[in-house]
Amino acid sequence: MTLPPPGLLARARLLAGPEVGDAAAEALERTTGRTVERGGPAGGGPYVYVGAALPDALRGDGLLWFHSVNAGTDALLGAGPWPGGALLTRTVGRMGERIAQYVLGWVLAECQSVPEFAAQHARAEWRRIPSELAAGQTAVVHGTGRIGSAVAGLLRSCGIRTVGVVRTPRPVPPGFDAVAVGDEPVAARWVVAALPLTDATAGYFGAARFAAMGGATFLNVGRGATVDLVALEAALHAGSVGRAVLDVLPDEPAAPGDACWRLPRTVITSHSAGITADDDIVTDFAACLRELTAGRVPALAVDTTRGY
Template identity: 75%
Template sequence: MRENIPPPGLLAQARLLAAPAVGASVVRGLEEITGHPVEQGFPGTPPEEPFICVGATLPQTLRDGPLVWFHSVNAGTDALLSAGPWPPGVLLTRTVGRMGERIAQYVLAWVLADCQSVPEFAAQHARAEWRRLPSELVSGQTAVIYGTGRIGSAVACLLRACGIRTVGVGRGSRAAPAGFDRVVGAGDDAGPLASARWVVSTLPLTPATAGFFGADRFAGMGGATFINVGRGATVDMRALEAGLHSGAVGGAVLDVLPEEPAAPGDRGWRLPRTVITSHSAGITADADILTDFAACWEALAAGRVPGTAVDVGRGY
């Protein structure tokens, strides 16, 4: 990845382009960080001089120009990488910011709601029904978290603080990152899945993770609640539906779906014991974009690989 790092001299000369949808506060912040004027909007033809782009998408016309660095305002970069071959030698960085905290709070909220029967009480309220329901303690139970990067680790830290045992599933068995009691490889997840109370996915979408949660994994859950805050296309929705009907999956909370937004007739709305939210677990704030862009700018000025640089071969 180091070969993709533009030299500081090139950064100083490069033009700075921001997508039309980038907000005014972000544009002002980019100018303060770089000392460069920001050209709002992507031109129909690429500049002749080296340039930097900030945005969510990269038009093909700009991919063919002397682009040196693209900073994504989103955490996920699958849409960027699936739109066509990534330009050779171009640095790609992404925005994470405090998304890990936001997603961790979202997961914890649904974990607690699960244990306190919040959906059931809400349904009883709508029927004006008074009926006591037992609660369940989270402490001592197990959450299996797929993805052990910054977001997965933030989820694990918050759940572990509540006394939940946290098992991470990563690309290979290794030392456990912050928040995890242990980490196993994807090929060794059958045991943890069977004993989990919650299964949380923070997986990005890559060729290796498309349809990752299929019939075998859902059938191997022992009644766990499945929470997806990663990417919708990592889930085979028919397999999830079968798992919910069989009881192998006790319930589901889906912040992401393979096709978004979900139309009123989408099968997902009719899944039993399932709640769908509108891809809102980790909405990126303007401050997140500026914080991560500034960190990248500082790293590049020092000749270092930014912490949010994307390995385009792996897809994250």
């Protein structure tokens, strides 16, 4: 991974895309002591860009560093060849906490029969439903990075046993009680998808993986295209997936007539589990800048060949 030369980085112009609000731009100016420029690279490089998409005009030699305002970079890398020599970093911020709370909220709602009670209320029906204890049950998390570890850590604090799925044997990551390698079977009450989208994870959750879930509830807080929705629908009808909570879809936003809205026992939320805040962007950009100034690869750097 190539780092921007310190001399060029020190005099680089700071550009920001329309996704960076005025408050965030002002905070970036205070952090860097540079003026944030809008509207593209007119006037020549070198430059640093903060945004969600890489404009065509920035794909030249002048781009030193692109800091994405998003955690996922699949759409960014899928838009065309990444400029050689340009560093890519991403924003995570407190997204792990937000997504972990989202997952825990749905887990506890299910244990307390919130969907059933809401349906009863709509029917003006009085019927007692016993609650279910979350503690002592198992959650399997696919994706053991920052977000997956945050999810596992919060679930674990509630007494839920957390198992992280890894491709090859490795030490147990933070937040997890154990790891499962590959398709090693694990009986779970909840299965959480927190995977990035890469060539290896596209369609990762297909018929075979859903068939092996044994009635678990499936929650996707990673990337929509990691899930085969046709296979998920079949698994919901067959009962191998008990319920589904999908914060992400392969194609967003879903139109009112989209078949996804008719999936049984499924709730779809609008890619809202971990919305990026201005503070996240500024804090993570500043952390990357400090590491670069010290000559280190930022912890939030993306390997553009792997996609994460």
